[in-house]
Amino acid sequence: MAEPEGASPVGWLGCASAIRPRDDIELRAMRAAPYIRGKDVLDIGTGEGRLSWVIAATARSVVGIDPDTAAIRAARREARRRELENVRFVSRPAQDLRIGHERFDTALFSWSL
Amino acid sequence: MVDALHEARSALRPGGTLIDLRPDSTQPPRVVRDGVDIGGFYERRKAIGDNRASDRAVARVVRDGLLKPLRAGSFWYDTSYPDLASLDAWLVSSLRIGGYTRGTRAMLRKDRDRPLIVRRALAFGIYRRTEG
Numbered sequence: 001m002a003e004p005e006g007a008s009p010v011g012w013l014g015c016a017s018a019i020r021p022r023d024d025i026e027l028r029a030m031r032a033a034p035y036i037r038g039k040d041v042l043d044i045g046t047g048e049g050r051l052s053w054v055i056a057a058t059a060r061s062v063v064g065i066d067p068d069t070a071a072i073r074a075a076r077r078e079a080r081r082r083e084l085e086n087v088r089f090v091s092r093p094a095q096d097l098r099i100g101h102e103r104f105d106t107a108l109f110s111w112s113l
Numbered sequence: 114m115v116d117a118l119h120e121a122r123s124a125l126r127p128g129g130t131l132i133d134l135r136p137d138s139t140q141p142p143r144v145v146r147d148g149v150d151i152g153g154f155y156e157r158r159k160a161i162g163d164n165r166a167s168d169r170a171v172a173r174v175v176r177d178g179l180l181k182p183l184r185a186g187s188f189w190y191d192t193s194y195p196d197l198a199s200l201d202a203w204l205v206s207s208l209r210i211g212g213y214t215r216g217t218r219a220m221l222r223k224d225r226d227r228p229l230i231v232r233r234a235l236a237f238g239i240y241r242r243t244e245g
Contacts, residue, residue, distance in 0.1 A: 025190065026134060026188075026190070026235065026237075029186075029188040029235075029237075030132065030134065030186070030188075030237045030239065031184075032132060032239075035130045035132065035239070042121070042124055044117070044121060093117075094117035094120060094121065096120065097120045097121070097123075097124055099124055102124070103124060103125065103126045103129075104124055104125055104126065104129060105125070105126055105129050105130065106125075106129060106130045106131075106132065107121040107122075107124055107125055107129070107130070107131045107132070108131075108132045108134065109117075109121065109131075109132065109133045109134060109135070110134055111134060111135050111136065112135070113114060113117060113118070113133050113135055113167045113170070113171070
């Protein structure tokens with residue numbers, strides 16, 4: 001498989017010189033658009049929000065959850081930088097979401113189950 | 114893992130969708146150079162065990178009638194590295210990958226400055242919340 005168009009340098013693999021595929025390749029491969037577009041989405045194991053940015057482009061709202069507080073801080077900073085109003089991040093493990101009465105159309109375990 | 118699935122399910126509206134996306138431990142990652150498969154990696158026992166536990170957890174929740182499978186599949190996910198040193202650096206930090214399979218690194222050392230691709234299989238399952 002040739003390197004997908006639009007590959008970009010990243011640090012999430014633990015190696016800044018790695019080039020990974022476009023962020024949307026996973027969602028496209030799963031044909032997940034019907035479960036994302038216009039939906040309220042819970043991104044479980046969001047890390048620094050890698051997939052949340054892609055989801056936020058078409059979803060009504062995204063809540064990204066991860067137990068890694070440093071990653072969540074980075075995700076919040078990035079959300080502010082991107083001026084995204086339909087994304088928020090919460091530092092919490094998947095076993096204890098504590099999201100109160102909030103309900104979602106889609107929950108995505110992104111490399112996290 | 115069952116707890117996490119129950120939590121996620123309870124966070125869904127009736128009829129909502131749960132998507133489980135993760136590396137497929139049945140197909141260990143490969144390393145490719147110039148389009149040629151050079152060798153592979155082995156996954157840590159814990160990662161394989163965790164993956165199997167996740168499979169069992171999903172199966173149990175489905176069996177309990179809480180989620181209905183809609184669709185499943187797998188696909189390849191390629192990550193590129195400019196040279197062997199950068200691949201080694203990633204490998205050291207990986208929680209899932211334990212190391213190269215026998216003979217792989219010796220093959221890679223022969224052209225250590227050439228770009229490399231790690232090819233991983235990702236598996237996914239898409240499920241609908243049921244009111245079981």
